[in-house]
Amino acid sequence: MNDQLKKLKIALQMSDDEYDDLLQLYLDDATDFLKLRLSVSVLPDEMQAIVRGAAVKKFNRFKNEGMASYSQDGESITFSSNDFDEWQDEIDQWKKDQNGINKGMWVNPYEIRH
Template sequence: MADQLNKLKIALQIPDTEYDDLLQLYLDDATDFLKLRLSVFALPDEMQAIVRGAAVKKFNRFKNEGMASYSQDGESITFSSNDFDEWADEISQWKQDHNGTNQGMWVNPYEI
C-alpha cells in the first residue's frame, strides 16, 4: 500500500510527508467504496489506478468537501457527486468479465 501512496504523491506532485495521513485515508476510502461497487472482498490489482484517480479527485476537493459547485471572481467549479463516474465503463466491463457466467464447472452427479 505504501507504493500506492507514493504513486499518489507523484500524481499530486507532493514531495514531502505533510499530507501522508490524509492521502492514505483517501486511498483507503476509495478502496473500500470500489470493493463495494465490485462486490469483492479484495480489490483486484487492475483497479488500483481507479483508486488513485478517485483519491486525486478527493484531495483536489480538500476544504471544499460537500459542495456541488464553487464560484469566485468569475471562476466556477462544479464537483461530480460520484468520484467513480469517470471510470463507470471500466468498472462495468470488469463486472461483466467477472460475473461468473460463461464459465464451465464440472458437477459430480453423485454428490447432488
C-alpha cells in the first residue's frame, strides 16, 4: 500500500482493505485531474494534500455520484460540482509561483552591460 493510500485511509478512519481499490482509483483520478488543472505532467509534492482531500470528497459521495443534492428524513446534503473548489486559492497561488509572478530576482548592477 502506498503512502497516499495509507494517509487517505487514516483520514477516512478505515482500518480494513475492503475499499482499497476504489480509494486508489479516486486518488489516481484526482491526481490526473489536478495535473490537468496545473498543466504539469508530474504532480508537485505540495499538491498531495489536495489530491487526498478530493479523494475524501469523492468517497463521501460514494453511491451518490452524479447527484447535485440528496435529502432524506429532513437532512439535506448538497454536493459541489467541482471537487477542487475549496482549494482554488491554493491552486491559483501555486500557478502564480510557477509563473514567476511572486519570485524576486537579484540583479548585480555591475554585471549589466549596455
